[in-house]
Amino acid sequence: MINRKDFTGGYVDLPFVCEYYDHIFSDLEDIQFYIDLASRSGGPVLELGSGTGRIMIPIARAGIKITGIDLSDRMISILRNKLKAEPDGTVSKVEILKNDIRGFDLGKSYPLVIVPFSTFQYLLEVPDQLSCLESCVKHLDDGGTFVLSVFNESISRLSDTSLYKEFDITPEFDMPDGRRVFRRFRYVEKDYTRQVEIKESVFYITHPDGRSERLVHKFGMRYFFQYELIHLCARAGLNVKTVYSDYNYKPFDAAFREGRMIIIAEK
Ligand SMILES: C[S@@+](CC[C@H](N)C(=O)[O-])C[C@H]1O[C@@H](n2cnc3c(N)ncnc32)[C@H](O)[C@@H]1O
Missing domain, CATH: 2.20.25 (N-terminal domain of TfIIb)
Known part of the structure; x- marks a missing residue:
């Protein structure tokens, strides 16, 4: 059985999942993609489900402020430990908040909100998906960019x-x-x-x-289909501009096995 109480995909309940995370996901191809988006936005950036800072730290190293929200104390503490090895200039760009991505209110808005690496797929039910997207919209500047990446189940x-x-x-x-x-x-x-x-x-x-x-x-x-996500985004107030299949800007191809579905939307 999966633990239905741990709706974060095991990151709250299972220590080994957090401990091994950076070892198994050390070579994903998405980091430069997010650095480029963050640079174009000028920051600050908001990342949902920021985990061990796999994406946050490179963005902060690029000189861009980033706020990450996550519910897992273990993932947050791995990130805090990693920051100890970073120079002050990088550490000062990082803000970590313990919060639930299914509904949050930070009282500010950002030019770029990102939900990388399938975190959104832990939200199994539509009300959670919708309230997450609505929170994203609330935290986006007018004209700001929203990026959501999920695995494409061809x-x-x-x-x-x-x-x-x-x-x-x-x-x-x-x-x-x-x-x-x-x-x-x-x-x-x-x-x-x-x-x-x-x-x-x-x-x-x-x-x-x-x-x-x-x-x-x-x-x-949860797996999603392209138009389902486009409609879900529209319900939350997001206008989807482009969908990519990989981090090299390949246009979305539903038949692309092992590909991703990367939604780029605007408020
Ligand atoms: C697959 S990891 C992604 C981490 C990071 N974004 C990356 O790309 O390496 C998913 C993260 O989302 C967090 N998460 C899952 N559901 C969450 C929720 N409802 N609220 C806050 N964080 C959540 C988990 O704790 C975990 O750190």
């Missing part, structure tokens, strides 16, 4: 039953204390009516004393 992937068997997903890595960690992945269940997929990220750990451990991160994710 039709071929949606019907691919081979994904139910564990498959390799990210390279093996070592933790500073000598643990060797290997991660696999599988789909467990697909609810085509609710558009929710239950997935498992499975960590195989070999401890320095030779003991082995298997830890399972089971979580639900």
Whole structure:
């Protein structure tokens, strides 16, 4: 069973999910895309679900102020630790707020609001998705830019039953204390009516004393179709300008397996 109380996708309840996060997502291709958007906006930027600062820190290093909101104390504390190694000029650009992206009021607005790397897909139900988008609109300057990135579940992937068997997903890595960690992945269940997929990220750990451990991160994710997101954005007051399939500005292609759906909208 997934823990229905942890609606953040496991980041509040499961320490190992937070601990391994930066090791498994160290080479994603989206950072320059967000730095470019942030530079064009001039900042400050608001990021929803800012996690360990994978995107916040590079934006702050580029000299742009960024506020991140997240509900996970563990992810926030990893970010705070990482900031200790950064110069004052970078640290001063970063503001971290513990808040729920499903509805928040910071009392200010931004020229750029971003929801990177599938965070929005943890919002399984429409009322949560809509209230999140409405909060984004409330925090956007008039004419400001809103960016939402989700995984594109292509039709071929949606019907691919081979994904139910564990498959390799990210390279093996070592933790500073000598643990060797290997991660696999599988789909467990697909609810085509609710558009929710239950997935498992499975960590195989070999401890320095030779003991082995298997830890399972089971979580639900909502998948979206292009026009659904465009309509949802419109309901919240956002006008979608462009949809991309990758971070190199490839126009959206619904059949693109492993591609993304990156919504660029304006208030
Ligand atoms: C996949 S991580 C993305 C982190 C970061 N944006 C990145 O790109 O690396 C998702 C983050 O969203 C946070 N999150 C999920 N649901 C949330 C909610 N309802 N309110 C606040 N944060 C949430 C999690 O705690 C986690 O840090």
